Amino acid sequence: MKLPFPDNIIIEDKKLLHYLLNINHPDGSNKAKFFYFKRV
Secondary structure (H helix, E strand, C coil): CCCCCHHHCCCCHHHHHHHHCCCCCCCCHHHHHHHHHCCC
């Protein structure tokens, strides 16, 4: 899906820290693990 106005997108800190980067979150854990292991 292409988002309109991609330069104006704002992602809240809460969404990043409590969902996307949280290894213990039931929905976000796979994404968090992906980013964790890609940080080489």
